[in-house]
Amino acid sequence: MMRYQANAFKRQANKALQDTTLQQALDRAQTGFVARRAKALELVDDFEHLKQQARAAKERALSEAAYLLERFECQVTANGGRVHWALDGAELNRTVIDICRQAGGRRIIKGKSMVGEETGLNPALEAAGFELVETDLGEYIIQLAQEPPSHIIAPAIHKTRHQVADLFARHHRQPPRTGDSIANLVAEARQQLRAQFLSADVGIIGANLLVAETGSVVLVTNEGNGDLSANLPRTRIVVASIEKIVATLEDANAVLEVLGRSATGQAMTAYTSFYQGPVQDDAAGSPQSYHVVLLDNGRSDLLAGPYRDILRCIKCGACLNHCPVYSNVGGHAYGSVYPGPMGSVLEPLLHELASTRPLPNASSFCGRCEEVCPMGIPLPRLLRQLRDRQHEQQLEPQGWRRGLGIYGWLSRHPRCFRLTLKLLRGALWLVPPPFWGQGRRPLRPAGRGTFVEQWHRASRNER
Amino acid sequence: MNGSHSRDRILSRLRQAPSAASRAPANPLSPVHGDPTRFRQLARDNHIHCEHCDEVTQGLQRIRQWMQEQELPSAPVVSGPLLSDARAAGWEPGPLSDLRRPHSVWINQSWCAVADTGTLVVLSRPEAPGYANFLAEHHWLLLDAGRILATKNDVWAQWRVEHDDTLPPAVHIISGPSRTADIEQTLQLGAHGPRSLNLMLVGR
Amino acid sequence: MGHRLSVPRDQTCCGQPGYNGGHRQQARAVARSQLQLLADFDFVVVPSASCAGMFINHYPLLLADDPHWHEAALDLAGRTRELSQFLRQQQWQPQRRTSDPRRLAHHTSCASRRETRSHSDTRQLLLAAGYQVEEPANAEICCGFGGSFAAKFDRLSQRLGHQKLDACAALAAEAVVSADLGCLLHLESVAGGPRQLPVYHVAELLAPVSGGRRTP
Numbered sequence: 001m002m003r004y005q006a007n008a009f010k011r012q013a014n015k016a017l018q019d020t021t022l023q024q025a026l027d028r029a030q031t032g033f034v035a036r037r038a039k040a041l042e043l044v045d046d047f048e049h050l051k052q053q054a055r056a057a058k059e060r061a062l063s064e065a066a067y068l069l070e071r072f073e074c075q076v077t078a079n080g081g082r083v084h085w086a087l088d089g090a091e092l093n094r095t096v097i098d099i100c101r102q103a104g105g106r107r108i109i110k111g112k113s114m115v116g117e118e119t120g121l122n123p124a125l126e127a128a129g130f131e132l133v134e135t136d137l138g139e140y141i142i143q144l145a146q147e148p149p150s151h152i153i154a155p156a157i158h159k160t161r162h163q164v165a166d167l168f169a170r171h172h173r174q175p176p177r178t179g180d181s182i183a184n185l186v187a188e189a190r191q192q193l194r195a196q197f198l199s200a201d202v203g204i205i206g207a208n209l210l211v212a213e214t215g216s217v218v219l220v221t222n223e224g225n226g227d228l229s230a231n232l233p234r235t236r237i238v239v240a241s242i243e244k245i246v247a248t249l250e251d252a253n254a255v256l257e258v259l260g261r262s263a264t265g266q267a268m269t270a271y272t273s274f275y276q277g278p279v280q281d282d283a284a285g286s287p288q289s290y291h292v293v294l295l296d297n298g299r300s301d302l303l304a305g306p307y308r309d310i311l312r313c314i315k316c317g318a319c320l321n322h323c324p325v326y327s328n329v330g331g332h333a334y335g336s337v338y339p340g341p342m343g344s345v346l347e348p349l350l351h352e353l354a355s356t357r358p359l360p361n362a363s364s365f366c367g368r369c370e371e372v373c374p375m376g377i378p379l380p381r382l383l384r385q386l387r388d389r390q391h392e393q394q395l396e397p398q399g400w401r402r403g404l405g406i407y408g409w410l411s412r413h414p415r416c417f418r419l420t421l422k423l424l425r426g427a428l429w430l431v432p433p434p435f436w437g438q439g440r441r442p443l444r445p446a447g448r449g450t451f452v453e454q455w456h457r458a459s460r461n462e463r
Numbered sequence: 464m465n466g467s468h469s470r471d472r473i474l475s476r477l478r479q480a481p482s483a484a485s486r487a488p489a490n491p492l493s494p495v496h497g498d499p500t501r502f503r504q505l506a507r508d509n510h511i512h513c514e515h516c517d518e519v520t521q522g523l524q525r526i527r528q529w530m531q532e533q534e535l536p537s538a539p540v541v542s543g544p545l546l547s548d549a550r551a552a553g554w555e556p557g558p559l560s561d562l563r564r565p566h567s568v569w570i571n572q573s574w575c576a577v578a579d580t581g582t583l584v585v586l587s588r589p590e591a592p593g594y595a596n597f598l599a600e601h602h603w604l605l606l607d608a609g610r611i612l613a614t615k616n617d618v619w620a621q622w623r624v625e626h627d628d629t630l631p632p633a634v635h636i637i638s639g640p641s642r643t644a645d646i647e648q649t650l651q652l653g654a655h656g657p658r659s660l661n662l663m664l665v666g667r
Numbered sequence: 668m669g670h671r672l673s674v675p676r677d678q679t680c681c682g683q684p685g686y687n688g689g690h691r692q693q694a695r696a697v698a699r700s701q702l703q704l705l706a707d708f709d710f711v712v713v714p715s716a717s718c719a720g721m722f723i724n725h726y727p728l729l730l731a732d733d734p735h736w737h738e739a740a741l742d743l744a745g746r747t748r749e750l751s752q753f754l755r756q757q758q759w760q761p762q763r764r765t766s767d768p769r770r771l772a773h774h775t776s777c778a779s780r781r782e783t784r785s786h787s788d789t790r791q792l793l794l795a796a797g798y799q800v801e802e803p804a805n806a807e808i809c810c811g812f813g814g815s816f817a818a819k820f821d822r823l824s825q826r827l828g829h830q831k832l833d834a835c836a837a838l839a840a841e842a843v844v845s846a847d848l849g850c851l852l853h854l855e856s857v858a859g860g861p862r863q864l865p866v867y868h869v870a871e872l873l874a875p876v877s878g879g880r881r882t883p
Contacts, residue, residue, distance in 0.1 A: 010819075013820065013822075013823055014822050014823075017823065017826055025647070028647060028648055029648055032644075032648040033648075062480075063480075063481075065477045065480070066474045066475075066478045069473075069474065069477070070474065079632070085467075085469040085473055086469060087469040087472060087473065091469060135655065136645070137643045137645040137646070137654055137655075138643075138645035141645065141646075154644075154645060154648075155645075156645055156646070157648070159646070160647060161646055161647050182646045182649045182651060183651055186643060186646065186651040186653070186654060189654075190653065190654065190655055193655060194655070197598075197655070198563060213628075214628070214629075214630050216630070222641070222642045222644075222654070223641055223642065223654035223655050223656065224597040224641040224654065224655045224656025224657070225654070225655045225656075227593065227594070227596075227597045227635070227656070228594065228597045228598065228655055228656070231592065231593050231594035231597065231633075232594050232598075242473065242477075249616075249619040250619060253614075253615045253616050253619075257615075264644070266638075267505075267579075267580045267638075268509075268580045268636065268638040269638065270509075270637065270638055270639045270640065270641060270642050271597075271635065271636070271637060271641075271656075272635075272638070273593075273633055273634065273636070274630065274634040274635075274636070275632070276629075276630045276631065276632055276633065276634075277632040277633075278632060279587070279592055279594070279632060279633070280587075280588075280589045280592070280632050281589060294473070296469070296472075296473045300473050300476035300477045301476060303476070303479075303480035304480035304481065324808050324809045324811070324827055325820075325823065328823060328826055328827065329823065361815075361816070361819055361820075362816075363813070363816065364809045364811060364812065364813020364814075364816040364817075364824070364827075365687060365777075365813055365814075366777040366781075366808075366809035366813065367777055367780075367781040368777070368781075368807065368808070368809070370781075371781060381728075384686070384687060384689075387687065387688060387689035388689045388691045390689050391688070391689030391690055391691075392689075396688075396689060400688070400815075404684060404688050404690050404693070405690070405693070407680070407684055407685070408682075408684075408685045408690055408693035408694070408696070408697060410679065411679040411680040411685075411697040411700070412679070412696055412697055412700050414676070414677035414678070414679055417679040418676075438821075439822075439825055439857070440821075440825065440856040440857055441855070441856050441857075441858070442856075443852065443855060443856055451674075452674055452676055452678070455674045456674070
């Protein structure tokens with residue numbers, strides 16, 4: 001398994017900038033996602049209105065989260081399922097392992113779940129002796145490659161077709177394909193995974209939304225793998241974080257209106273399923289065993305605090321797709337489960353600040369993430385708050401801390417500020433500034449003196 | 464640490480946050496019907512093949528004909544009330560287990576449709592379990608032409624008119640055949656589920 | 668235009684480095700000193716969208732906890748204009764049309780798009796002055812400056828700068844113009860080789876057609 005670390009962001013990012021294959025993949029991905037979203041928004045009369053409704057639905061849910069989660073639990077139970085609660089990732093993994101053991105199953109198929117990535121569910125299940133196959137094509141590819149996902153909705157976005165073809169050739173015991181066309185690769189994966197769907201004992205899926213009034217788990221996919229994983233095995237386990245809750249079916253619809261359009265530029269993805277209870281199948285006899293495991297992992301602490309806004313995130317990926325940093329370095333450089341702007345906010349909050357130092361800083365504050373966020377999350381403001389906290393905890397490099405301190409002092413002492421500027425102007429003629437990187441031209445000051453000096457000299461002369 | 468301990472801790476932490484008294488708006492009562500032309504247009508944009516017939520038996524005959532055109536050898540799979548219609552149309556459907564085979568065709572009833580997004584709504588029922596909609600290689604849905612609703616919210620309103628608040632175990636909102644763009648962002652139909660989604664509109 | 672213009676000698680910095688760098692207390696102190704300094708002007712005209720955005724959008728946030736200063740911040744926000752925004756609102760007209768025949772790429776900075784929302788003002792002014800101005804492809808994407816970002820993630824910042832200059836070059840532009848000094852400094856420092864484009868602040872191009880003395 002390749003290891004990436006959030007604190008090594010800069011090194012990983014610089015490496016990514018040199019990786020021409022990755023750069024090609026990122027170029028394609030960025031233009032594709034951005035263009036499709038733009039086109040989808042053009043077809044809507046008033047996307048701002050849809051955004052407001054989605055945001056209101058999620059705000060309503062957050063403001064009565066405890067009540068709604070209890071209501072959800074009550075409904076799921078009434079529908080023949082069981083709800084489990086996990087304070088942290090380890091507890092979620094333990095709970096899922098226990099359910100799988102009780103089910104007496106060994107083979108697990110899994111739909112895409114970022115919560116599963118967050119808790120390290122796959123390695124935990126494998127360590128417990130289960131055989132697990134990811135069934136979303138992108139997740140399947142990176143499972144074969146033993147890599148983490150590099151995008152929250154397109155996990156294998158960094159892979160080219162040739163890399164996928166090589167992976168398949170190495171892992172699939174079947175005669176070589178005729179050609180590496182994408183259609184052939186998709187057909188081959190379909191054939192391989194079909195056998196898995198039909199023989200698995202347990203299906204694990206994530207959730208895009210949880211609906212309190214009906215106890216529904218809402219699953220949004222395009223491939224249909226999630227629904228096969230939810231329906232075919234005799235045991236279904238849903239893993240979801242608590243902020244997925246909404247109050248009503250209509251509130252769920254409000255979120256769906258912006259989710260597909262922001263994510264893949266689709267008004268609706270191919271499949272949106274509302275699961276209320278276990279499969280009832282005349283042919284199967286006994287009903288499916290059905291479990292929902294709710295993960296907190298620090299989210300309940302965010303609700304009352306200054307980072308509450310991030311709990312509205314619906315994981316659409318629009319902020320990743322539009323981020324100049326993400327689209328140049330890709331997801332792996334972040335060394336975190338959630339990359340891009342939303343990840344740079346969420347990761348430091350889910351883990352400790354010290355292990356994710358570069359993430360809140362890896363933004364030019366261009367504001368494009370906030371502009372495209374369908375839930376109106378003020379991502380730059382949240383990143384700035386995290387920088388404040390890094391400063392309070394003295395996590396930034398000493399040099400920066402001191403430099404900014406001096407600059408702040410000078411900013412409040414105009415005479416010293418002017419004198420320093422004067423000295424710096426002189427120095428600039430001699431040496432480039434210390435932070436000026438390789439590849440930049442040294443800039444020389446123009447004119448005689450600073451603008452303010454020139455102005456006052458000129459106005460004296462006029463008088 | 465046991466599960467109920469975690470439950471209580473999570474809920475009590477959530478309760479510490481200030482709660483605004485904003486309640487969800489009341490559920491709308493009467494469903495609104497949608498524009499069939501817009502529906503068909505958007506369905507076609509979603510890669511849904513659309514046909515039309517006057518009554519169910521005629522539609523089922525046409526689907527058989529389509530299968531011959533597509534050179535699909537097996538018998539289509541139907542279940543529930545459609546079984547007798549199929550027999551009336553003069554053919555014997557295959558069992559649900561046939562869906563595991565290559566080239567399988569599944570014919571099911573759509574509960575309603577959404578004009579706004581060119582979407583079909585399918586209910587999971589004991590005699591027509593949800594997985595069938597994803598396992599078949601080709602998917603046909605019959606839709607009563609009078610059941611095209613305007614928006615997704617009208618689906619829930621329609622349900623409340625016809626039933627109580629309890630939904631079936633699963634409601635599948637289907638907007639096209641299975642697809643993926645996970646390799647080089649290139650759209651491919653038929654990722655894991657049906658390669659084709661076909662709609663037979665029944666009646667006027 | 669009938670305004671009396673002052674350039675206060677004691678002005679220093681808007682405090683953005685501290686504000687974006689986690690030094691919130693310091694940024695507050697700087698903001699308070701600038702608020703005092705700029706209290707008596709009818710308009711505060713800022714020749715850089717990023718600094719103007721700091722006055723307009725961020726001082727009120729920064730000082731939200733203190734009613735007195737918050738009010739002062741809101742007051743300054745109401746009086747602050749990015750230079751192009753001010754000129755357009757005051758119905759500035761060129762005294763003559765430019766004779767400069769060059770094709771210009773207009774770099775609409777992120778701050779002028781999203782903080783002051785004045786990027787179209789800049790363009791309209793340049794058009795009124797007779798310049799040939801066009802927006803490069805992906806105009807809404809950052810040029811990679813971002814203050815400390817450029818120093819902390821230098822290579823990434825340079826890559827973004829090169830992408831911006833490539834987009835400008837693709838227009839067959841002969842120069843880049845912007846209303847944001849930070850972006851200009853950054854773009855000038857990464858310009859080189861085939862991307863050797865002179866960069867101008869919008870004021871440098873408007874001065875010669877306003878009866879100003881200097882021609883760029």
